[in-house]
Amino acid sequence: MLYKFFRIFLFRFRPEFIHNLIFGVLPFFKFLFPLLRPFYSFNDLTNDFTVNGLRFRNRLGIAAGLDKNGELIEFWDTAGFSHIEVGTVTPLPQPGNPKPRLFRLVKDKGIINRMGFNNKGAEHIKKKILKAKKRTRKDFVIGVNIGKNKQTLLENAFEDYAKCLDTLYEAGDYFTINISSPNTEGLRELQGRKFLKDLLFEIIMKRNEIMKARNLPEKNIFLKIAPDLTDEEIKSIYEDSVYYGLNGIIATNTTITRDGLKTSIEQEGGLSGKPLKAMSDAVLKKLSELNRGKKDFILIGAGGVFSASDYKDKMLYGADLVQIYTGLIYEGFGIAKKILK
Numbered sequence: 454m455l456y457k458f459f460r461i462f463l464f465r466f467r468p469e470f471i472h473n474l475i476f477g478v479l480p481f482f483k484f485l486f487p488l489l490r491p492f493y494s495f496n497d498l499t500n501d502f503t504v505n506g507l508r509f510r511n512r513l514g515i516a517a518g519l520d521k522n523g524e525l526i527e528f529w530d531t532a533g534f535s536h537i538e539v540g541t542v543t544p545l546p547q548p549g550n551p552k553p554r555l556f557r558l559v560k561d562k563g564i565i566n567r568m569g570f571n572n573k574g575a576e577h578i579k580k581k582i583l584k585a586k587k588r589t590r591k592d593f594v595i596g597v598n599i600g601k602n603k604q605t606l607l608e609n610a611f612e613d614y615a616k617c618l619d620t621l622y623e624a625g626d627y628f629t630i631n632i633s634s635p636n637t638e639g640l641r642e643l644q645g646r647k648f649l650k651d652l653l654f655e656i657i658m659k660r661n662e663i664m665k666a667r668n669l670p671e672k673n674i675f676l677k678i679a680p681d682l683t684d685e686e687i688k689s690i691y692e693d694s695v696y697y698g699l700n701g702i703i704a705t706n707t708t709i710t711r712d713g714l715k716t717s718i719e720q721e722g723g724l725s726g727k728p729l730k731a732m733s734d735a736v737l738k739k740l741s742e743l744n745r746g747k748k749d750f751i752l753i754g755a756g757g758v759f760s761a762s763d764y765k766d767k768m769l770y771g772a773d774l775v776q777i778y779t780g781l782i783y784e785g786f787g788i789a790k791k792i793l794k
């Protein structure tokens with residue numbers, strides 16, 4: 454309720470300005486985070502979940518793109534989520550697309566973004582994660598979403614994913630291969646069979662090589678896909694992911710469609726929030742039909758979760774874990790407790 458009033462003020466300013474303001478100010482209050490936990494956290498002891506040895510204390514996490522550089526990891530632990538997906542991280546730092554590149558669609562409870570993987574690069578983010586790990590609770594999971602730099606050719610994309618794995622393997626608890634952002638030219642082509650099989654094979658080989666060479670445990674690798682795929686494409690991506698030994702799929706990233714919007718806006722980029730929900734639910738449903746009976750391959754639902762009822766939908770359609778981004782912008786930091794309770 455309090456946030457709804459506060460939001461009237463926040464929404465008067467450009468979204469990226471507010472984002473940077475919050476990310477600039479909150480780190481100064483890190484010492485207060487442990488004191489805030491009782492207000493935000495909801496300890497649902499019966500709702501934990503383990504995949505391939507990695508335990509999530511509850512089923513709700515922060516989706517990639519909100520904390521691209523891992524600046525507020527301790528806060529997401531305080532705010533009651535089981536995990537944060539940092540990134541998308543690229544091997545080298547990059548500024549992303551020119552501003553403005555982030556737009557609120559208030560009437561639709563949506564966001565359009567064309568950020569373009571603005572981030573401080575793998576080395577910097579590795580240090581951030583390792584530092585944050587000393588302060589977060591032991592059962593808080595830090596995933597890393599990895600991508601390719603803008604100037605890297607699609608043919609060489611594997612090298613960028615491999616570099617990210619190499620740099621961040623000790624820091625991340627799991628890794629997500631992002632091939633579904635609409636804001637890096639050509640990236641979504643990696644979802645097609647021409648590239649995907651080789652990419653997945655080489656990434657899994659790279660992970661195994663790192664494990665052996667450095668004597669490290671196996672870490673889960675998930676694939677994040679777009680909502681703008683045909684049933685055939687979903688099936689083929691699912692089959693390849695299982696075949697090459699991935700641990701799960703995140704459905705979905707943002708959509709490039711604009712159907713049924715109340716807001717009249719002509720901006721390129723990916724659309725998230727309420728207008729995305731039905732599309733991402735449909736992809737999740739399709740995946741869970743394909744995944745029926747399989748216990749070691751998980752599904753993570755993302756897209757349009759604002760309430761307990763949206764969260765229940767994702768669970769009903771087959772999600773093992775759920776992630777949110779846009780819902781947090783509209784509903785505030787108390788959203789995890791509200792949903793999990």
Ligand SMILES: Cc1cc2nc3c(=O)[nH]c(=O)nc-3n(C[C@H](O)[C@H](O)[C@H](O)COP(=O)(O)O)c2cc1C
Pocket residue numbers: 516517518519521540541555564566568570598631634677705706707725726727729755756757758776777778779780
């Ligand atoms: C501003 C913004 C930036 C995003 N950046 C990324 C990103 O870097 N990598 C990624 O995999 N997804 C990114 N996403 C997609 C979200 O992780 C999520 O999949 C999508 O927004 C759907 O969830 P939502 O409706 O709860 O926002 C971004 C979303 C938004 C709104």
